[in-house]
Amino acid sequence: MKENKEDREPKIVGFLCNWCSYAGADLAGTSRIEYPPNIRIIRVPCSGRVNPLFVLKCLMDGADGVLISGCHIGDCHYSEGNFYARRRFAILKRLLEYLGIDSRRFQMSWVSASEGDKWSKLIKELVQEIKQAGPNKSNDKKHD
Amino acid sequence: MIDELKIKARELLKNKQVDLIIGYQRASDGVLAMPCFVDREEDVDKLIWDVYCVYNLANYLKDYAGQKIGIIAKPCDVRSIVVLLQENQLRRENVYIIGVECSGVIDEKRLRLGAKDIQESATFGVKCKSCKSSTPSICDYLFKDKEKKGKISEDKDEYESVRKLEVRSSLERLKFWEEEFSRCIRCYACRQVCPMCYCPKCVADQAMPAWFSKGANLKGNLSWNLIRAIHLGGRCIDCGECERVCPVGIPLRELNKKIEKDIKELFKYEAGANVEQKPLLASFDKDDPGDWIK
Numbered sequence: 001m002k003e004n005k006e007d008r009e010p011k012i013v014g015f016l017c018n019w020c021s022y023a024g025a026d027l028a029g030t031s032r033i034e035y036p037p038n039i040r041i042i043r044v045p046c047s048g049r050v051n052p053l054f055v056l057k058c059l060m061d062g063a064d065g066v067l068i069s070g071c072h073i074g075d076c077h078y079s080e081g082n083f084y085a086r087r088r089f090a091i092l093k094r095l096l097e098y099l100g101i102d103s104r105r106f107q108m109s110w111v112s113a114s115e116g117d118k119w120s121k122l123i124k125e126l127v128q129e130i131k132q133a134g135p136n137k138s139n140d141k142k143h144d
Numbered sequence: 145m146i147d148e149l150k151i152k153a154r155e156l157l158k159n160k161q162v163d164l165i166i167g168y169q170r171a172s173d174g175v176l177a178m179p180c181f182v183d184r185e186e187d188v189d190k191l192i193w194d195v196y197c198v199y200n201l202a203n204y205l206k207d208y209a210g211q212k213i214g215i216i217a218k219p220c221d222v223r224s225i226v227v228l229l230q231e232n233q234l235r236r237e238n239v240y241i242i243g244v245e246c247s248g249v250i251d252e253k254r255l256r257l258g259a260k261d262i263q264e265s266a267t268f269g270v271k272c273k274s275c276k277s278s279t280p281s282i283c284d285y286l287f288k289d290k291e292k293k294g295k296i297s298e299d300k301d302e303y304e305s306v307r308k309l310e311v312r313s314s315l316e317r318l319k320f321w322e323e324e325f326s327r328c329i330r331c332y333a334c335r336q337v338c339p340m341c342y343c344p345k346c347v348a349d350q351a352m353p354a355w356f357s358k359g360a361n362l363k364g365n366l367s368w369n370l371i372r373a374i375h376l377g378g379r380c381i382d383c384g385e386c387e388r389v390c391p392v393g394i395p396l397r398e399l400n401k402k403i404e405k406d407i408k409e410l411f412k413y414e415a416g417a418n419v420e421q422k423p424l425l426a427s428f429d430k431d432d433p434g435d436w437i438k
């Protein structure tokens with residue numbers, strides 16, 4: 001079955017820190033706040049745990065977008081993990097853009113455990129943005 | 145002139161201040177230079193220093209961990225020694241830096257392409273034209289080049305070509321890089337030559353997990369080149385060796401310089417500038433820019 005690429009629902013991979021964003025997304029769920037089902041969540045101990053390789057692998061294997069979400073600055077469970085993440089991924093974001101990979105595909109956010117509504121709003125916006133960016137064509141690239 | 149350098153080298157070996165001196169010697173073609181490892185006083189006469197001494201010898205330091213090594217280093221090479229020190233890959237007391245004043249080294253490819261006079265600025269490495277330092281930032285002994293003609297550096301924006309690419313459309317950039325990367329044959333020469341690439345097991349060689357394809361296909365090549373650049377973020381000191389050795393002429397400095405420019409703008413950080421400073425990605429500032437995060 002061949003799906004129509006243009007109106008295909010985007011797939012987004014989310015790396016969420018255990019302590020804030022994962023709990024925030026969970027709160028959105030238990031409070032029955034609706035948000036689009038396009039995001040596939042991977043729970044990580046801290047946003048500082050995320051390696052640029054994770055992002056690269058998602059984008060190269062066909063994810064339309066990648067989100068890294070952690071605790072607000074100052075609230076990191078490990079005090080400073082998100083500070084490191086902020087530095088690391090600022091560089092990656094700019095480099096991706098430089099290589100011509102739509103920068104909307106890679107985003108970061110801070111969502112606390114009590115921000116179920118922020119989470120839902122964030123995902124709605126993200127899905128919109130990534131729909132505008134169009135499907136990720138990395139999987140169409142020649143393999144040989 | 146060069147005698148001064150030889151006298152120093154002989155003295156270091158004689159006094160057992162170092163076990164080995166890493167420097168340059170004339171290659172068998174009689175023109176170019178090649179690395180040379182001197183551990184006996186009688187071999188000291190092999191040593192040379194001139195515009196053909198292109199290689200960044202700091203790459204060899206990690207092979208001699210624990211030994212006392214004397215190394216002949218240009219200002220750019222010293223920057224890479226600084227990074228190795230910052231990252232605890234070297235102990236300061238184990239390396240004796242014989243710094244040399246430098247006004248630029250040749251670019252062999254350019255030379256081959258027909259520049260007639262080696263003093264012609266066209267023959268010098270592009271990296272040298274934007275290099276601002278002619279004296280190493282740290283050294284234990286400074287070899288002054290009395291015939292030095294001053295910096296060949298052209299006083300222009302070192303990020304000019306990066307900026308030119310930045311203002312092109314996203315699609316044009318992707319096309320540009322895909323064309324470049326499509327030629328990559330995954331020889332990993334760029335990695336082998338880099339003094340900062342010292343991981344015992346490179347992610348490119350890992351099988352569990354295999355982060356990206358090992359084949360020389362576009363996706364694998366794009367991944368490799370992106371990851372190579374990212375792993376050198378805040379660590380690359382622009383010795384230009386990777387670009388020099390790439391057999392298919394991929395403009396790797398265009399990637400390195402992009403990150404270098406970004407980290408200057410974002411974090412006011414310059415790689416290899418200060419031994420006391422913590423490495424860029426092993427530190428942070430509470431006020432790092434975060435306006436791009438939602």
Ligand code: SF4
Pocket residue numbers: 224334337338339340341376379380381382383384385386387400
């Ligand atoms: S990435 Fe290239 S220019 Fe930078 S330190 Fe390594 S070899 Fe030198």
Ligand code: SF4
Pocket residue numbers: 327328329330331332333334335369386389390391392393394
């Ligand atoms: S040296 Fe050039 S061809 Fe070889 S792996 Fe590096 S980028 Fe690819």
